[in-house]
Amino acid sequence: MxxxxxxxxxxxxxxxxxxxxxxxxxxxxxxxxxxxxxxxxxxxxxxxxxxxxxxxxxxxxxxxxxxxxxxxxxxxxxxxxxxxxxxxxxxxxxxxxxxxxxxxxxxxxxxxxxxxxxxxxxxxxxxxxxxxxxxxxxxxxxxxxxxxxxxxxxxxxxxxxxxxxxxxxxxxxxxxxxxxxxxxxxxxxxxxxxxxxxxxxxxxxxxxxxxxxxxxxxxxxxxxxxxxxxxxxxxxxxxxxxxxxxxxxxxxxxxxxxxxxxxxxxxxxxxxxxxxxxxxxxxxxxxxxxxxxxxxxxxxxxxxxxxxxxxxxxxxxxRGTLPELPALKRARLQAAWGIGEHELQTIVNAGALELVEAAIADGVDPAAARKWWTGELARIANDRDLELTDLPVTSAQIRRVEELVADGSLNDKLARQVFDGVIAGEGDVDAVVAGRGLAVVSDDSSLLAAIDEALAAQPDVAEKIRGGKVQAAGAIVGAVMKTTRGQADAAKVRALLLERLGVSE
Ligand SMILES: [Zn+2]
Structure with missing residues (x-):
């Protein structure tokens, strides 16, 4: 048995x-x-x-x-x-x-x-x-x-x-x-x-x-x-x-x-x-x-x-009191948003249709609304065994994160951490950014300092790059991303590094 x-x-x-x-x-x-x-x-x-x-x-x-x-x-x-x-x-x-x-x-x-x-x-x-x-x-x-x-x-x-x-x-x-x-x-x-x-x-x-x-x-x-x-x-x-x-x-x-x-x-x-x-x-x-x-x-x-x-x-x-039924509503939204059936189904399966609809009505960019509610937010809800609708994330917060991504203050990775903080109750978007020190490091001098530090720590790698092995640059870029806790733009670090060593691609 x-x-x-x-x-x-x-x-x-x-x-x-x-x-x-x-x-x-x-x-x-x-x-x-x-x-x-x-x-x-x-x-x-x-x-x-x-x-x-x-x-x-x-x-x-x-x-x-x-x-x-x-x-x-x-x-x-x-x-x-x-x-x-x-x-x-x-x-x-x-x-x-x-x-x-x-x-x-x-x-x-x-x-x-x-x-x-x-x-x-x-x-x-x-x-x-x-x-x-x-x-x-x-x-x-x-x-x-x-x-x-x-x-x-x-x-x-x-x-x-x-x-x-x-x-x-x-x-x-x-x-x-x-x-x-x-x-x-x-x-x-x-x-x-x-x-x-x-x-x-x-x-x-x-x-x-x-x-x-x-x-x-x-x-x-x-x-x-x-x-x-x-x-x-x-x-x-x-x-x-x-x-x-x-x-x-x-x-x-x-x-x-x-x-x-x-x-x-x-x-x-x-x-x-x-x-x-x-x-x-x-x-x-x-x-x-x-x-x-x-x-x-x-x-x-x-x-x-x-x-x-x-x-x-x-x-x-x-019968006369029946509202627009969900299947018809989905067809209407699919047409209004100009997305394919597969994309719509992804939203529906994530349980995010109403949330996306509300976010768009609140002025969130349609692509961003879909991206966050079916991506990172769905993942967080799943990890925490919550229904998506239980997440304390507002349209205003999604709008703010998108603004910060657009002006270069956040990258996608940092934006995900911002939502994590918002859901953990650390406050609104700007409070989480400040509280966790999340912002893209964009000023060249601090990036160059991090690059110099990484080069000093790995002189053999520095020598290889100087000798023309440009593919070795990845190790230094990785070290810089690590010291900046992911808060740098990797492409920019790479460009600065090569410039620093006087090497071209
Ligand atoms: Zn009774």
């Missing part, structure tokens, strides 16, 4: 097996009040201060549906090219766990509000951008559960905890769940397709204004299903990795699960149907519980709520 740490290399795994993905996404809607009561939904309030008899499930309390939540769900369904049910009901999902005081969650079961849609996503391949159509099984409404905190254990999970705390502020916040149909045919692009799909969903919801989609606050959470099968064979048994909470983690979770399952299958094991927990720190998952079947939840129609029956007129009215 294979352990969680035995893996087969990703490319090897996909040379043998075909992956099938499924993604369930829960999104907290940005309504002011909860799904079935008028309690507030603001994030970060003191525990159990945003509760009432309805969301605490007290006897005799009756729920009422939040109209805005229904509207948001229909708009999301329309944007995902779904059919909208003319009549549907809520259902009780029964389970025994203290995160829901009623012992059931109100959800939708066999009558989702929206169904049979699709979302096209683009991923970058060696042969250029490739579009995958991700089919949507359903978009349904439900309420969020409360938040449990398990204290005293080492894992933060209930097993081994001394006690648990529960906060019902989140219980009853409107959620929509978006479920894909099985995603096949991705091959080695599976992790990127999964990530691109979640990114596209996020952008879509932001554009619709139905949710703030802050993944770090848990307002968008993904469960990622993965299975592997031999080419032409039946689909394999799938695992479900729960609560994958960043775009990067979606990609990593699919990647690592493919490697894990391939190891199980190639060592004669059997993949078991289970939920797994993804760990951000290791990029791997561990086994959770074996998966409940739908019948374990004893779903039945919610008797306390009237059915939802949106009229044709209402649906058309909501």
């Amino acid at each position: 294979s352990t969680a740490h035995d893996t087969v290399d990703f490319d090897e795994a996909l040379a043998m097996f075909e992956p099938v993905l499924g993604i369930e996404t829960h999104v907290e809607l940005g309504t002011n009040s909860k799904m079935f009561c008028s309690c507030a939904t603001a994030f970060g309030a003191d525990a159990n201060t945003q509760v009432c008899p309805v969301c605490l499930g007290l006897p005799g309390s009756l729920p009422v549906v939040n109209r805005t939540a229904v509207e948001s769900t229909i708009r999301m369904g329309l944007a995902l090219n779904c059919s909208i049910a003319p009549w549907c009901r809520f259902a009780r999902k029964n389970y025994f766990y203290p995160d829901m005081p009623k012992d059931y969650q109100v959800s939708q079961y066999d009558e989702p509000l929206c169904f049979n849609g699709y979302l096209d996503v683009t991923v970058e391949t060696d042969d250029g951008p490739r579009v995958f159509r991700v089919e949507i099984e359903r978009v349904h409404m439900e309420e969020d559960t409360g938040k449990l905190t398990h204290a005293g254990g080492t894992t933060g999970r209930i097993h081994g905890a001394d006690y648990s705390l529960v906060d019902y502020n989140r219980a009853g916040i409107p959620l929509i769940e978006i479920v894909t149909k099985p995603i096949v045919g991705t091959g080695v692009l599976a992790p990127q397709v999964a990530k691109a799909y979640v990114a596209e969903l996020r952008d879509l919801m932001r554009a619709l204004g139905v949710s703030d989609v802050r993944m770090e606050e848990g307002s968008l959470r993904c469960d990622v299903n993965v299975s592997l099968n031999l080419p032409g064979a039946e689909w394999g048994t799938r695992s479900e990795t729960k609560n994958v909470n960043s775009l990067r983690s979606v990609e990593r979770a699919v990647h690592s699960e493919i490697e894990r399952q391939a190891a199980v299958l190639t060592t004669g094991g059997r993949v078991i149907q289970e939920t797994r927990h993804f760990h951000e720190d290791t990029g791997r998952s561990t086994s959770g519980r074996s998966k409940e079947q739908a019948e374990d939840y004893r779903y039945f129609p919610e008797p306390d709520l009237v059915p939802v029956a949106p009229s044709e007129e209402w649906i058309e009215e909501l």
Whole structure:
């Protein structure tokens, strides 16, 4: 039997097996009040201060549906090219766990509000951008559960905890769940397709204004299903990795699960149907519980709520409120910026489209906006495990760095260090330049002093250059760059050096 740490290399795994993905996404809607009561939904309030008899499930309390939540769900369904049910009901999902005081969650079961849609996503391949159509099984409404905190254990999970705390502020916040149909045919692009799909969903919801989609606050959470099968064979048994909470983690979770399952299958094991927990720190998952079947939840129609029956007129009215959708917006920006599809996709994949757009609107040169947000800033965010949007860099700061590069006070290498300082909280651009002593050394006398020092330290090299071996100059230039900590223009140092020694190229 294979352990969680035995893996087969990703490319090897996909040379043998075909992956099938499924993604369930829960999104907290940005309504002011909860799904079935008028309690507030603001994030970060003191525990159990945003509760009432309805969301605490007290006897005799009756729920009422939040109209805005229904509207948001229909708009999301329309944007995902779904059919909208003319009549549907809520259902009780029964389970025994203290995160829901009623012992059931109100959800939708066999009558989702929206169904049979699709979302096209683009991923970058060696042969250029490739579009995958991700089919949507359903978009349904439900309420969020409360938040449990398990204290005293080492894992933060209930097993081994001394006690648990529960906060019902989140219980009853409107959620929509978006479920894909099985995603096949991705091959080695599976992790990127999964990530691109979640990114596209996020952008879509932001554009619709139905949710703030802050993944770090848990307002968008993904469960990622993965299975592997031999080419032409039946689909394999799938695992479900729960609560994958960043775009990067979606990609990593699919990647690592493919490697894990391939190891199980190639060592004669059997993949078991289970939920797994993804760990951000290791990029791997561990086994959770074996998966409940739908019948374990004893779903039945919610008797306390009237059915939802949106009229044709209402649906058309909501269709009229759809904004420019992200795919169309990208096409428009690509044309406006005069860049190729590949270049645009690089910006999108870096998660930088809105940031670049905002920077350009703030007067940053378009090429500079693209260069910094998809280059150095993306690298820093990746190194620090942050979303690009979390970097505290403003358009004004990018403009200032560009000014300093243009007037020769900074070179690219120094500019990168300036951003590093800005992000580290060392102050604004000029403060970092001053604080770190970052400026191109341009006055000849200090450069000549550094050159003389380097020549004195390496007299044999100096002799070679004097004797006509101009290619030896690199050693002296390198030494000067080192003593000036990269703050000199290498071409200029070289010219000064040769002049100093009376040698020409
Ligand atoms: Zn309430």
